[in-house]
Amino acid sequence: MGKHDKKTGKGRLDKFYRLAKEQGYRARSAFKLVHLNRKYDLLSKSKCVIDLCAAPGGWLQVAEKYMPKGSLIIGVDLNPIKPLPHVTTFVSDITTPHCRQMLKQHMHDWKADLVMHDGAPNVGSAWVQDAFTQNELVLQSLKLATEFLVKGGHFVTKVFRSQDYNSLMWVFGQLFKSVEATKPPSSRNVSAEIFVVCRDFLAPKHIDPKFLDPKHVFKDLAPLPTSITTAPTESSTTGEASIAATQASTSTAAAAAARLAANSHAHSNVFAPEKKRRHRDGYAEGDYTLFHTASATDFIKGMDPVLLLGGMNKITFDTEEEKQWLKSRHTTPDIVANCNDLKVLGKGDFKALMKWRLAIRLEIGLDVKADPTADATEEVAIEPIDEEEQITEDLKRLQETKSAKTKRERKRANEKKAKDLLKLQLNMTAPEDLDTNDLALKGEEEIFDLEEGEMEAKRQGSSSKRSLRDIVQDADGMDESEGSESESDEEDEEILDSDEEREMKTAMLEGELDGLYETYKERMQERDAKWKVKNERNKDKNFDAWHGIKENSDEEGGDDNDEEREEDDEDEEGGWDLLQNKKADDQDSDTDSDSDADQDMDENDEEVIPRKAKKEKVKKNVIFEQPQSRRNTSLVTSLQEPEKRAQMSRQAQLWFDQSVFKGMDDLAALDGDEEEEEAEEDEDEEPTEDEIEENDEDEDEDVEMDSEDEGSSTLQDDEDEDDFEIVPQEEEDDGTGWDVDDEDQDEVKKKIIKDKGLLTAEAVTLATSLVNREITASQLIDQGFNKLSTFNKDGLPSWFLDDESKFYKPNIPITKEAVEALKARQRALDARPIKKVAEAKQRKKFKAVQRMEKAKKKADDVMGSEEMGDGEKARQVRRMLAKAARGKQKAAEKKIVVAKGVNRGVKGRPKGVKGKYKIVDSRMRKEVRAMKRIKKANKKR
């Protein structure tokens, strides 16, 4: 623990500290005398100087330096002063007669021209000597000065500003002609010290001793106690003896406490010790010491330990009891050190002292440790409540928990739904993968029924992951079991296990899912124009230009196309259409039973429903509630509705579900022509029963049909049926196909490659390997026959095929070089605006031709001239042609240099300007600009 922080306040090692070091002074305070001497010229005329409180001898050094040679310089201090040349020093207390004696001895009846006093209670090692206050010291030094000063001599003293400062000044004024207080620049601002320079000692014959008696000069000065004791605390249980002792010192303690209380910094000194405070108000009244001690008893038993810590310098352990505390286990060496020097403590140290105080107080029984458990018991004491209140409380709590749980679950479900929807939109999942709950997105009826199904499935303890088909089947079973418990299990199994049933339901669900997928596609299409492009690309059955020639050869291609068509047909039949067919079959076969069932159903709504009839009813429930008029119609008709509805947006569904639209079966009728057409197209896409039959019959023929005819073949049928004039569509060709036998196709592709070059990295890679003979054409063709070229799409749903088309394609090797080459070309293309470049080129070319024409004419003239010789003519013509070929050189730009300031009027090339230049005057430039502005403004008018 250092006494001062070397970076702040008093401890700051400032420039005078360094200067003193540099100049060999023993203390930085030497500069104070240097400055005083500079101001008052005290030393040069002095032959004898007494320095009171001179250690370590800085002032003595200065005196020796500035005083005339052979002067008598005497220094006295409590501390010994290292010998200095031409300086006499001795150790003494200036307040004692010994000092006076010694001075007399050294002065040999001489009188001093200057008495200096720079004394202060020692803040270093001599704390014990701090019995004197600063001003007492001053008065003592003045006393010695009056004794040893010559008439007209000077007295310089250090004073600390306080309420007694004026008294001191008055006394000085009585004894000296001139008294001046000053603060030399070397005196730190943080210090309250000032220097009083008393010049021209009057040397009165008789000086009233009262002038130099502190008791009279400092009238209100109360004798300062060395120990300050505060009144005992109420809780204190000290013995009678200590009370008596305390009472004895009460008067002095009260005075001291009052002084301490006046010092408003005391508390802040403890709570924020890092903040150095100035004593702006000077010293507390009657307190002229800088060092205060307090006994440990005061601290431990006192009422305001913080005030004590903030105002005192030291805590002492003098009494027996206090010495016992030193032996306590709580009194660590740190605590002792802290007590020794309170002024240097930090917040942590003060805290530690306060803790220590508490511990000692507990030890000696001044305080009683509070029982935390007792307090706690008191705090948590709850008044008994009656049973009813208890129940209400419990219920409330339960409700809160339940609602929180429901909220959480709902939130989770919503999040899941949103995620699944997103997945579906991003094509990351198939509608099939969705939870039945997610079908809420597709239509109300479906939600209701399928959720019911799933719930029932759960109830029955079926496996957690079940397909929709299972759920629907279970739903069937459920209703049956609900409707008639008397039905035998065997019968149930008969129904559920029926292959026909299963197939039908599978087909139905697949149909639904296809429908949903179509809706999704439409939504995507609406939203994203790019999707359309992608979709169109995906429609390309050849995948890409590199699928091989299999699909493009006439024979194979024909087959393949037919296959595709068949696949398409089957796709169309798959799911929804298949379901329709099956249903039609069912209808044929089960007409009687169905009609019976229908009848039964109509008649006995509430009664036990016969098996078949119930089954039918369940089916309807699963799909959606139909209007009465439609109930008796076939399932084919009934299932068309959900698809149509599924194609509607959810908002539209809600809209048309309003009562106003009830009875309007054909919602398409409400839409515009466009939608009608769409509906018709849909119908086209979904062949009716008859069409399917016809298609089946014509299957063989179809297989043999050309690819060109294929598009129209089915359409032709439609045409017959629907009286539509179907314009056979040209086969879509984006030029990426690879039909080697097709002359025209080949031409088209060649043209594209010629115009645009190879457009894909795969193409460039393959072309490069062909050119470099790394692969032959036949090898390339052979590679076309791979597992990917026989992609069997039978029975695969369209969403799957769409998805597959993205990834199910041959992996054509791509080289880095090919990619780089393409990129470079693209960059080059991007870099130039093609049209403008072409135009510029043409212009350039045209001008060059014109120049050459001109040159030719001139050359003719030259050749025709008779004045020139052949050699000269040849030279002339060569030069002219060369000039024409070179074209007009751009005239070198002229630099405009504005001459400003001193450069105005300077002639010749300006500094640092190369090439052609023109010097202009700034005024001229301004004028020209102004003219232009005016011209422009006039034009506007």
Ligand SMILES: C[S@@+](CC[C@H](N)C(=O)[O-])C[C@H]1O[C@@H](n2cnc3c(N)ncnc32)[C@H](O)[C@@H]1O
């Ligand atoms: C700030 S120092 C003086 C520095 C000195 N002027 C110098 O330039 O080296 C104050 C000195 O006063 C001394 N002092 C304090 N009380 C004293 C006393 N009663 N008698 C003698 N010297 C005393 C201290 O010992 C201390 O050395």
